[in-house]
Amino acid sequence: MERRQFVKEVANKMRKNMCDLFIGSGISAPSGFPTWKKFLLPYLESIGITLKEEEDLPLLAQYIVNKNMGNRNIISDAIFNTFAEEYPLNKYHNIISRFPVRTVWTTNYDNLLERTFSDRNPRVVSLEDSLVHPYNDTGLNIIKLHGCAKTAAKDIVLTKEDYDCFQFNKPKFAQRLREAIINKSILFLGYNYQDPNIQLIMTQAYHMMNEITNSHFILMCEITKEDGENDESFNQRKVRFDLWISELNRLGIRELVVPKSEYASVLLEIDRKAHESCIFVTGSHATASPEVEKRAQNIGRFLAEKDEVILNNGQSTGIGSIVLSSFMQHIIQNKEDMNKRIKIFPNPYIASPDYEDDPNLIPDLKSVRLSLVTNSEFIFAFSGGIGTIAEIEVARSKGRIVLPIICEKNDYDNPAIKRILDDESNVEMLKELVTNYMEIIEKREVPEDEDVKKAIQEIIDGKI
Incomplete structure (x- = not known):
């Protein structure tokens, strides 16, 4: 999608209060939090698995739990210890804090978004029971679909089993997100759309609307050749990336792919245009x-x-x-x-x-x-x-x-x-x-x- 048009459409949606944010780990990573892959790496090594570029991370997390006699605490305790720490806000947080939105969805465990929007007194929802209470229609709602580093281990979405049972274990979350996808537009940030339960919800919303969805948007960094990577490996990643973009388009998500150095400037343009x-x-x-x-x-x-x-x-x-x-x-x-x-x-x-x-x-x-x-x-x-x-x-x-x-x-x-x-x-x-x-x-x-x-x-x- 052309940059000027992307910024214009997203900003117009925000001006009309018709756009939610969906924040992934890519927004937290510059603050110092480990990526999901880096977080799992030592646990995978302990069970003899070498992590490859494209892996089913929830499945690997399931292997770790299975190898430990079904004990989730080995990972969930580490989540609480790691993601409950106070890392600094980064430039992305400073920009999105000014966005005129009323709902922010996230699969992140950390509390950076709560601190990002702290001066707007957000209502933070990380437990399904909280959705029973009325929405904060005039203020800001932060909905943590995968739980929070400060909640109980059972509320953390972590393994393949958690993802498979997401709609049964967290039906209110799933339904509320489906409603948002159907009725509003969503801007995905710091997110590569490889989260299984989100893809399932998007697909269901797509069918619920008879294959007609609102326009949704995702801002992504272009893939670059890594140090020591050969041409064949890079070209394979590029082909997979392009095919993935086509799948996003099928589900009603329109993309803007920019160099990493331009990511913040696009957010600034959206802020000003909104x-x-x-x-x-x-x-x-x-x-x-x-x-x-x-x-x-x-x-x-x-x-x-x-x-x-x-x-x-x-x-x-x-x-x-x-x-x-x-x-x-x-x-x-x-x-x-x-x-x-x-x-x-x-x-x-x-x-x-x-x-x-x-x-x-x-x-x-x-x-x-x-x-x-x-x-x-x-x-x-x-x-x-x-x-x-x-x-x-x-x-x-x-x-x-x-x-x-x-x-x-x-x-x-x-x-x-x-x-x-x-x-x-x-x-x-x-x-x-x-x-x-x-x-x-x-x-x-x-x-x-x-x-x-x-x-x-x-x-x-x-x-x-």
Whole structure:
């Protein structure tokens, strides 16, 4: 599949909340966790088996258990000891943490995904009984199909017998995944699709829909010649890989194969495209001066004129309210569908004015604002107080670019504006995106309205 089309289709699915993630061990491996093959190697050697390139790993795990009189603990204990360790998150985790998805499936035993999405307070499901409880429809669900390093040994999917009996032993998991495959799209990452129970579920879903499935996607690294590998061996692996791709296509999975060095950049493109032209404007909750109010109105109107822009509103008073009002006026005058142009994110702190400047509430505010910021591609920030600073910090923690909106000379002394301009990484990206605007900022001058509009247009165009 062509890269641009792959990114576009996946991102569009995410924007519509029609895409789940399925994370395999390839995402955990860069953090230091052993691959399944490396994990099994010493146990296989102990029973006299030499591991080859293409092996039925669940069957080999079954051999190990059988050789030990059916005692699963020899491997399951090692799983708990190995995969319960605290390994660092890697670059892939940092990127996918920003994806606007609500369900993450995984066959991994480790807790890296729980930590990846920790600031979204995910509901982690590793036991079937947990599926009886209602889903977290507005938050994030992490479903661990093969169990977790912190659960009982009997819940770990490990051997050939476990795979053969998966649908009987874990029928709720199997059914829930089938429903996801039928009703939504799935993006497989770090996964080579050689997991027997997943392939069985995909095949069943395929037949349940009379051979018509949703589009599913898998991002893979291209195979390369290994050190010491001869041409015949490499060509055989390549032939098998290509045939496997054909089987994926038959089941409705469309692939993008890239060099390993480009894997992260594709994820970054999906992240940006999934939030493309979704903009959040923040600033002071206090009554604005005439100059500030006029600029906020002009920005709201200018953004509304851009058909591709979606305004994310956080139900704030002050700047946020002024921008929203101006944006809505344009939408109403042009008889556009407001639901397609504006997204509202609840803000419980508008319940009382006393909440706005309470520093004790900042940690909770950051948590509440995470969804808003994660679903915004860019943040435009006027001068503001501790709430604005909190939103800026959340935005930067998620890699979002924050553009300072300067209305008056004394804005340069505002703590929120200072927080933006003290962030060297953010400033460097702004210099590439909005060079002329940043030259004005560096001189501590007040940009004209046309300078601000030009900067906003350059950001929307994404000239980086």
